[in-house]
Amino acid sequence: MSNLKEEHRPHGTAMLVWFFFASLIVYYLLSWKFLTGIWKVG
Amino acid sequence: MASDNFRVCPTTGLKVDFSAQTLIKLNAFTAIVFLLVGGLLGLAIVLTRWQAVHLLTAELFYRALTLHGIAMLVAWIVFFEMALLYFTSAILLNCRLAVPWLGWLQYILMLVGGAIVTVMVLTGNADVMFTSYVPLKAHHLYYLGIVLFAVGAILGCVTFFATLGIAKTEKTYQGSVPLVTYGAIVAAIIAILTLAHGAIFFIPTWLWALGVIPMMDPETYRLLFWGFGHSTQQINVAAMIACWYAIGTLTVGAQPASEKFSRSAFALYAIFICIASEHHLLVDPGISAAHKEWNTGYFMHLAVLASMMHAFSVPAQIEIALRKKGYTKGMFEWLKKAPWGDPAFSSMVFSVTGFGFMGGITGILYGTEQLNIIRHNTIAVPGHFHATVVVGTTMAFMGITYYVLPLIFQRQVAFPTVAKLQPYVYGVGMWIFCIAMMFVGGFGVPRRHWDITAAESLFKGELSFGPTVDLGFAVVAIGGVLAFVGGAMFVLNAVATVAMGKKVNQ
Ligand code: HEM
Ligand SMILES: [Cu+2]
DSSP: OTTSOGGGSOHHHHHHHHHHHHHHHHHHHHTHHHHHHHTTOO | OOGGGEEEOTTTOOEEEHHHHHHHHHHHHHHHHHHHHHHHHHHHHHHHHSTTTOOSOHHHHHHHHHHHHIIIIIIIHHHHHHHHHHIIIIITTTOOOSOHHHHHHHHHHHHHHHHHHHHHHHTTSOOSTTTOOTTOOOOHHHHHHHHHHHHHHHHHHHHHHHHHHHHHHTTOSSSSOOHHHHHHHHHHHHHHHHHHHHHHHHHHHHHHHHTSSOOOOHHHHHHHHHHHHHHHHHHHHHHHHHHHHHHHHHHHOOOOSOHHHHHHHHHHHHHHGGGGGGGGGTTOTTSOHHHHHIIIIIHHHHHHHHHHHHHHHHHHHHHHHHHHTTOOSTTTHHHHTSOTTSHHHHHHHHHHHIIIIIIIHHHHHHTSHHHHHHHTTBTHHHHHHHIIIIIIIIHHHHHHHHHHHHHTSOBOOSOHHHHHHHHHHHHHHHHHHHHHHHHHHTTTOBSSOSOTTOTTSSSTTTOOOOHHHHHHHHHHHHHHHHHHHHHHHHHHHHHHHHHHOOBOOO
């Protein structure tokens, strides 16, 4: 892949992949209260 | 071998061995017939689970559910995989098929085995679901049918590997095998391992049904069954991903972004995937918690890693190919200009996204010890696996069929407009169906259940899941019916093409 011309590199896919991971992080941040709550059980 | 056993494909320039071609046709066509049978049963089942319609009687419901599982998960998928094995060995490697009579034996054994099983279920001799958990007992011929089918599948794998050997010694290809063939090799390796696993418990169960063995242990049976049953799903995953790469090449001329990267991902499957089988046994008392956690936690993620690698490289290779065609404006011109009207392409996109986002993520969730305890045996589980094995595997196989028809059957697709729309109808229907089932499962609604209102039971009126679940099931039914229509569009188009499609010029 390294020998690809700049305009042929899969930037769109890379962006979608980053978006996917970013959404996971946002999801974890949003459920932070819930996640920390687990340790208070029992 | 004499050259008159070949024809040269006018589109690809590949030599097509006639016995390979016939076997591909037979296996693919038989697969599609079973898809039709299973689809009709699926419609009847979903219209029974929708309590407002409640179509079938209790007995017929379980019979239909048993045959649906077998016709779909066993017959449609495995017959199609046999066609793929011959395609990725003999055709893609430009080679003759090794030992054609072994291929024929594969087909005959699987057909006879499949027929025996179907007749046993239809005549009410095997209302045991496709899992046939002991002590549920079917007629002994049912197990014999399964064993014959499995032996046939093993012979298919043997023919595949023998063909690879011939291709190598006769140097019919240069360098290493193509990536698609590599994926099929991984599928076939897992298949042989899995089918051997299957023999370990299906043969004793058969003997038990015959009265030779006095007793079967249910926990041992479940452990061995899922050692087989889970791993078979990985054959499907490997075969499906091989189809993704193949469709990428066939539709937009994509080449693997990195051969090493994709091959390593396939290799991870072969090494780690068989290990996560115990996610089916997370609520079983017979296995220790530590054992379950090792099995379904640490080891499984190495296989999941492989899926994520493919999930990056498949879209990347398509993007690169489309950018090379000149669609380089902005981030996403390539996505807009992709061949959305090509049914193979749109099927593949549904397959990648449905398998990854809907099937894969829910699979990881439901497969953890903590969540499984509230999802086990609810209807959320069929919701999950229709996302993997239907939106994922089935749609990938449907997609590649649109190329198998002109290339191998040498017929132009009979109704191109129907073909264009079919993946959208089927895919959207299945998305609705799966999400609604997972939603309803969240309320604890059981799977494999004829009547969740328990109207004919002793504890009348006490079992109610409330109006949200009723509404949810209506959505399940809408999705299911839509998917049935999409499935019918595929099957009828394929059959019409084989019967009366215009011949492709030779
Ligand atoms: C139009 C398409 C389809 C519809 C409407 C449909 C519908 C259903 C429904 C309603 C259930 C029963 C859920 C329950 O009560 O437990 C079910 C189970 C199942 N389906 Fe499908 N299905 C379709 C296609 C497929 C395909 C293509 C496959 C496999 C490739 C498949 C494999 C299975 C399996 C393995 C089961 C589980 C059977 C069991 O619990 O023993 N289905 N399906
Ligand atoms: Cu599994």
